[in-house]
Amino acid sequence: MTGPDVPTDPAAPAAGDPAERLDRLPVTRRHVRLLVGSGVGWTFDAMDVGLISFVIAQLAVVWGTDATVLGWVASAGFVGMAVGAAVGGLLADRVGRRQVFALTLLVYGLATGASALAGGVAVLMVLRFVVGLGLGAELPVASTLVSEFAPPRIRGRAVVVLESFWAVGWILAALIGYLVVPSGDDGWRWALALGALPALYSVVVRRGLPESVRFLQARGRHAEAERVVADLESSRAVGHGGLTGAQVRDAAVAADPATTDPAPADVPGTPADATAAAVAAPRLGALWAPALRRRTTALWVVWFAVNFSYYGAFIWLPSLLAADGHTLVRSFEYTLIITLGQLPGYAAAAVLVETWGRRRTLAAFLAGSAVAAGAFAAASGDAQIIGAGLLLSFFNLGAWGALYAVTPELYPTRMRTTGAGWAAGVGRTASVLAPLAVPQLRELGGTGLLFTVFAAVFVVAALGALALPERAGETLT
Numbered sequence: 001m002t003g004p005d006v007p008t009d010p011a012a013p014a015a016g017d018p019a020e021r022l023d024r025l026p027v028t029r030r031h032v033r034l035l036v037g038s039g040v041g042w043t044f045d046a047m048d049v050g051l052i053s054f055v056i057a058q059l060a061v062v063w064g065t066d067a068t069v070l071g072w073v074a075s076a077g078f079v080g081m082a083v084g085a086a087v088g089g090l091l092a093d094r095v096g097r098r099q100v101f102a103l104t105l106l107v108y109g110l111a112t113g114a115s116a117l118a119g120g121v122a123v124l125m126v127l128r129f130v131v132g133l134g135l136g137a138e139l140p141v142a143s144t145l146v147s148e149f150a151p152p153r154i155r156g157r158a159v160v161v162l163e164s165f166w167a168v169g170w171i172l173a174a175l176i177g178y179l180v181v182p183s184g185d186d187g188w189r190w191a192l193a194l195g196a197l198p199a200l201y202s203v204v205v206r207r208g209l210p211e212s213v214r215f216l217q218a219r220g221r222h223a224e225a226e227r228v229v230a231d232l233e234s235s236r237a238v239g240h241g242g243l244t245g246a247q248v249r250d251a252a253v254a255a256d257p258a259t260t261d262p263a264p265a266d267v268p269g270t271p272a273d274a275t276a277a278a279v280a281a282p283r284l285g286a287l288w289a290p291a292l293r294r295r296t297t298a299l300w301v302v303w304f305a306v307n308f309s310y311y312g313a314f315i316w317l318p319s320l321l322a323a324d325g326h327t328l329v330r331s332f333e334y335t336l337i338i339t340l341g342q343l344p345g346y347a348a349a350a351v352l353v354e355t356w357g358r359r360r361t362l363a364a365f366l367a368g369s370a371v372a373a374g375a376f377a378a379a380s381g382d383a384q385i386i387g388a389g390l391l392l393s394f395f396n397l398g399a400w401g402a403l404y405a406v407t408p409e410l411y412p413t414r415m416r417t418t419g420a421g422w423a424a425g426v427g428r429t430a431s432v433l434a435p436l437a438v439p440q441l442r443e444l445g446g447t448g449l450l451f452t453v454f455a456a457v458f459v460v461a462a463l464g465a466l467a468l469p470e471r472a473g474e475t476l477t
Contacts, residue, residue, distance in 0.1 A: 018213050018222070018229040023152055023475055028235035030210075034149055035158060037209050038142045039165035041105055044198040045135050046169025047176075048112050050314075050339075051195055052077060052128070054177030054332060055188040057318040061328065062185050067319070067439045069121055074315050074435040076125040080132020082428030088137020089421015093414065096219075097145040098211045100137060100417075105202035108134025113196030116189040134198075136428055140407070140420035147408040148212045148416070152475050156353035159408070160401035164346035167339070167397060170314075174336035177318070182329050214413040214476065286415055287422060295410050296419070298467035303427030305461035306366070306403060309373065309454040310396055312434030317389075320438075320447055337386055341393030349398035353405050357472045362402035363465040368395030370458035377451035399461075409471035416476075 025031075056070040084104070092100040111130040118124035143159055150158035176194060181187040216225035287296045317338070321331035345365070352361040372391035379385045411419035441450045 018225040019217060019476075021229050022149070022213050022232065025151060025232055027151065027154065028232055030232045030235040031149060031151075031158075034209060035146055035162060037204070038101070038146050039162050039168075040201060041101065041138060041198065042142055042162060042165040043169035043172070044105070044109070044195075044201060045138055046166040047173045048108060048131065048135060048169075048195045048198070049077075050170040050173025051176060051191050053315045053318055053335070054173065054181045055191060056315075057322060057328060057331070058181050058188045060319065060322075062188070063121070065121060068436075070319075071435040071439055073121060073125055073128060074311075075432045077128035077132040077135070078311065078428050078431035078435070080129040080134075081136030082132075082425045082432060084133040084136030084138075084425075085140055085421045085428055086136075086425035087133075087421075089140050089417040089419070089424070091137070092141045092144070092417035092421070093215075096211050096215055097141050097148075097417065098209050100141050101145065101209070102202045104134040104138035104141065105198040106134070108132075108138070109196050109199030109202065112192055113199065115195075116192035132428075136424065137421070139404075140424045141417055143404045144408045144417045144420055145209070145212055147405075148214045148413070148476060149210075154354065155409070155476075156358055156402075156405040156472055157350045159405040160346060160350040160353055163397075163401040163404045164343065164350065166400065167342035167346055170339050170342060171336070174332070174339045178329070178332045178336050182332065214416075218413045284418070284422065287411075287419055292411065292419075294467065295469055296423075298464045299407065299410060299419075299423045300426045301464035302362070302366075302403060302461050302468070303407075303423045304430045305457045305464065306396075306399060307427035308430035308434045309369070309457045309461070310400070311431040312438050313373070313376075313392065313396075313451070313454055315435050316438045320442070320450075321385075323442070324447065334382075334386060334389070338389035338393055341390035342397040345394035345396070345398035346401050348394075349401040349405075353402055354472065357470045358402055358406035358409070359465060359468050359470045362399055362406060362468070363462045365395050365399035365402060366458050366462035366465055369399055370455045370462065372396070373451045373455035373458055377448045377455065406468060406471065409474070409476065410469065412477045 052074055056073055059065050059073075060067065060070060088100055088104060108131045111127050111134065115124060115127040115131065118127060143162060146162045147155055147159050176191050180191045180194075183190070210228045210231070211224065213225045213228050216222070216228065286292070318328075318331045318335045321334055322328055326334065349361055349365060352364075356364070369392060372388055372395050376385070376388035376392055379388045407420045407423055408416055438450060441453060445452075
């Protein structure tokens, strides 16, 4: 996104702290463009992760590969995601959110396209690891970028809306899995070839999305921060007719000066020390400073538990249905139907994160996920399986939305993507273990035992969520 050096609207002031002016703005067309632009990248990410569940189900038939080996194919991608999330977060706090976002799309898009040419399991595993590097780095960076631009009063909702693009991508994966993968022995190759689209979209991201104002300020790049805010101020406000964002903002401030949110004092990294922080690169040890130790511990517990249950269930879902006696096409059909429950889950979370708050919403949806997983463990007929699966999609993906909303808010700007990236990286270690554990657990006690374990892990995640601080409506520091 580019913009003039000064606001085109004469009423928009050119003075004042850019971050404070950013927080006072209403939702403008530039905000919507940023959200949709980031969301498209998120959609491609979900599509890629979702496709592998259909690919391994067909490879079990076409290549006759053992389930344990196929579990390693899935886990190789999650190993890459764990590394990518941690490294990507650190990198984004050094060189910028937009640069890393574009790079991750390019990396995993090209690697996914190359995966379509794999001639054996070993090559596919290596390529899935590279895919994971890009996927893992992209998610915390994109959510941080949106969180740092959104006005405080709707920040959580904006991040949940961003997360809802995951459901769109997973539905696309389910459609491709249902329509393309069963088309022939090479159907899985054509499905992965479609996953190369993010490589093209990375060019759009690099040229079309702005850099985070807070990151630019923290790095001492004040002129660039001013240009980005001026561009937003010159944009038309959504829902305010022909008024610019600056005109609506100034009218709100004049009517109620309290609309300028005070910076919270409980977290280090307030605007007063942002310039000083810019010279020091973020370190992992800073996440364990006394003011941040409890939230980091709780956040890592939640990320680990949610990843284990989500990826354990959904990556193997088509294969589990096929193993229980359904044809490959029917198992893909049921997975597609179950996936549709993700969208209303996100919609409910988007409303509740701003009314109930992040912590209560996250804990409630995790508790609902535990109940749904228990119902799936006890399900017998097709209707019960689909019903329990829809509930699991609804609550689990709503929980993901709330988790992504709260995570960037827990850390100051100078270490925000570091904190978010390491939380995601720790979570990805669980996503590595889950695909490997599923065949073993199912062999011990069938699908019932497997989903009972997932239910118990969701309960642990809900307890961890209750230990997180509530930051709804507060200004990011």
